Amino acid sequence: MRHFEPDYRHHHSDHLTGVAWQPACIGRQTRAGRGEPSGCLAVTGGDGLIAVHAPGRSELLWQTRFKNGGLDHLGWSPDGRTLAIAGQHSRVELRDGGSGEIIARPLAGRGDRSDWVTALAWSGAGTLAVAAGKRVSLWSAAGELLADCDGAASTVNALCWSGDRLIGSQNGGLLVWEATGGALKGQRRFPGPLLELAVSPDQRWIASAGFEPVCMLWPAEGGEPLSMAGFGARVRSLSWAADSSALATASDAEVIVWHCSGEGPAGRKPLIIPALGHRVEALAWHPSEPWLVSADQGGIAVVCALPAGRPLMAHVDEEALTSVAWCRDAGSSHLAITTAEGSLVTGPMPAG
């Protein structure tokens, strides 16, 4: 197993809450050399930091602060031009990814002081879905309200797009809306709150998790969900393999990979990746390779190769890790890792 060798480090003063690579390069920002990521990445902080880095140039492009509290959510528009951020407020900020200039500040909740944003998700067509309390709304990248999605009876905790449908999770199950007008198309009931949500890339499965030590796998086209139990604690992270063949779940210090190809995970023994003793905070599957990275509170990130779960690379940090993200760029892969003490490190995943 190799050691991760970061080629870019930056320290912020915030507890970093999230990291996201820019999905498409903005040409004017990048003059990366061979083997370096040409795209940018954004990080958010618990005290409102928003920063965009260009690791390929070892450069912090811009940083600023969300003036209304901490940030918990970020997402790049599919064209990589607009960054949406939100957190301890009901306003979303849409910023120009290259300059950081504010494009719009749409109010996603009922009022400034209530309904913090609980989830946001960009569709492939560039529509931004935002949940703030019981209100789910659709916005353009310019900040224009496109539609309100009705039907949420309690706070919507997570949002995912599945083709032309928007899926939301709340107390009592899943909600399904159509993408343009926001009309409620269906509900899937569950006797409890659902907090985490992940749709398989082939749009065949919807995975959800709540406060209980169980993960639910819902056939997207309907039918009874599969209940995947045996966790020692509540499932905190979900991540789908790029080919939809497997779902990775993190619960406490354990990562379990469920085989979801064919008929699904029923009757198939999942892969349990040995625990390292600390709670796993984040999971991310590589966008094309069968590599899964987990990051834990003990400061350890491990990249495993599926299906056997063989460890390929590890990173040991002195700080608790909070989020991870992959970038695949011109044949090379890069990993970004953030910590609770404000550190961002990025580096390449060695070939072979």
Added chain:
Amino acid sequence: MTVNETNDPRIPVTVLTGFLGAGKTTLLNRILTEAHGQRIAVIENEFGEIGVDDALVINADEEVFEMNNGCICCTVRGDLIRILGSLMKRRDRFDRILIETTGLADPGPVAQTFFVDEDLRAALRLDGIITLIDAVHAGSQLDAQREALEQVAFADVLLINKADLVSAAQTDALQRRLRSINAMAQQRVVEHAVTPIGTLLDLGGFDPARVLETRPDFLEPEYPFEWAGVLRWPGERLVIDIGAGPDPALGLMAFALDDACPDLESAVAVADPRFRPDPSDTTVGPLALGTQCVCVPCPTGPSHAQRQRIALIDHQLVAGQPIAVFTQHGPDEFDLRWLDAHDRVVEPDEERRFVGTHSHDEDIGSVGLATATPLTLERINAWLGPLIRTRGQDILRIKGILNIDGDDRRWVFQGVHMLIDSAADRDWRPDEPRRSELVLIGRALDRAALERDFLACQV
């Protein structure tokens, strides 16, 4: 809810409950104004007028989630988990978090949230639950609303507000009623929600020693009467002169002392199983001495000029012979006097007050258990485990500090419904009596059975 731990680095959380109109927003504004130098985050579920600009005020809907974890009464506040989890990622940490609930909120899910969610337990400690009581409307609210009873039952501090709008006797009666529901909570009678703010913050959860400082009778056995006295029979008759009081009827018992029952202590043993007042069956007398419990009507209403006189008669008793008299409530609450046939006041030779078991409509009450004999952890677990599994729905709170055999540390037990937590605390101090003290607050608690089972945990 942790024992007062000065070195606890976790952020204290204070929960403010109380019915609509009890004065929660007034108190909240006073806390925010007076707690100078503290950075306070307020999570409010009612839209109040918070007039302090530098506090972080978060509005959220109360969202109660049922847990599918086998605990049938386990509910948590999803909004708190989400908001507090987000706040914990801020470096500009808060010194304190205040959670204001709606008037109709059940405090159970709030308290259980801090037991269920490990992230919150690691970062925050529930310092205390303060319940504001509207002295004017508390009686009807307790009669009509289950939530009011539960807000009282869960409280660490009961602030009886608007006491200036009711009589002292009404306040006394309310305090008794509140104590019958939650004997552990500190009670404070206030006007306009004015009370030293420092005494509301850093309550340190539950420490029996602190309760005993203010309520030395807290762990004493309860009796169905609150007062007993020995009087000399005045001859001819003894007149009970009763003024207006908080209840429309008062239970009484009076009987002569003799060789078989020569003193107050033995009389208490005689009266205890027999004293069962029935307020629906009252009499104006005259009454005969004896060990039957009777209820006499009391003047009600604001006029203190109204009084009721009831005669006790016994033609065989010799003047000067001692009799024991028991009253359901304290004589002072009804301005009660004992008179002879010539209206001269008869003073008791001896009197004693008791912790009363109250037979109000509510079945929520407190049971305090104590012993100086060390307990074994195995027996405690063997007792409490099945107890909370079978009675967890009815047990609202368990709190206590136990003296475990062979361990120099205090053991802290605390629980809400079916969730219970125990941990070794600091060492017993050399000058500290090693006593186990456990309090249960809940519905229809069987004191005798609890005492028996608790004492069976002794080495």
